[in-house]
Amino acid sequence: MRETLEAVAAGDLTPAQAEARLRGYATTEAGRFDAAREHRRGIPEGILAEGKTPAEVAAMADAAVDSTGRALVTRADDETAEQVRAYMDQEHPEATVERDARARTVVVHADNYEPPAVDADVVVVSGGTADAPAAREAAVVAGEAGPRVETIEDVGVANLTRVLDELDALRGADVVVAVAGREAALPPVVAGLVGAPVIGLPTSTGYGVGGDGKAALLGLLQSCTVLSVVNVDAGFVAGTQAGLIAIGVDGSRDEGDD
Structure with a gap:
């Protein structure tokens, strides 16, 4: 503790970084940011923008960058993304801010942030353009x-050759996230063609009796090919699981080198 306090006094640590080191989280007016999650779980905490004001999201992102060197915001609309960018321009002008409007994500990296390097390949394959978010x-x-x-986008099984054309890339992956709506036929097909773990991500791109992802979810739960399944439109969960599997693959390679 003394070392941390001395670092704050010397200006080497901000109060947010010190709190994160001592408590494992940083406190803001918008809530508490789990700064220790990356060390505990191997992945950073995501800041869910839905249900928060743009100002609250920006404050949480600031705490994330201040305590961990980066921020990952999900489900961010345009107003929220712009507020985060404006906040970073003021508080962290050297940071990089990347906005993916289709994914509804905002990723911020501080200028001195060193991203992790994991020796593994993740392939995200989707059935249709509507599954892109x-x-x-x-x-x-x-x-x-x-x-x-x-x-890999738009390879739905209505034309199976589109999947087969991507077979080399799919089989070269260490983990696959297969994304589909309607009846979600794509993930079970992919799982039957590759040796890597497959994470089925059902989407709400359907209509009628089984619309809003219900048929897609039930279809994946009933899959006769082995795969894991996340909730409807749960891109964050699927991406997190894929990242954790990739980290495990990388670790097993390191052990093999020993």
Whole structure:
């Protein structure tokens, strides 16, 4: 504790960084940011923008950058993304701010932030263009864990040759996130073609009796090919799981080198 307090007094640590080191989280007016999650789980905490005001999200992002060197914001609308960018321009002018409007994510890296490097490959494959919001959210989140991430879009099984054309890339992955709506046929098909773990991500791109992702979710839960399943439109969860698997793959390679 004394070392931390001395670092604050010397200006080497901000109060937010000191609090995060001592308590494991940083406190803001908008809530508490779990600054220790990356060390505890291998992935950073995501700041969910839904249900928060743009100012609250910006304050949380500031605490994240201040205590960990980066911020990952999900489900951010345009107003929230702009407020985060404006806040960073003022408080962290050297930081990089990347906005993916389709994924609804904002990623901030401080100028001295060193991203993790994970020797593993994640492929995010989606059935249709309408699945892009969930698929891209998964790709952004997985990428923040450190692995190489490739996105393959619009290869739904209505024309199976589109999947087969991407078979080399799919089989080269260490983990696959397969994203589909309607009846979600794509993930079970992919899971039957590759040796890597497959995470099925159902989306709400459907209508009728099984619309809003219900048929997609139930179809994946009933899959006869082995895969894991996350909730409807849960790109953050799927990307997190893919990142954790990738970290495990990288660790097993390191052990093999020993």
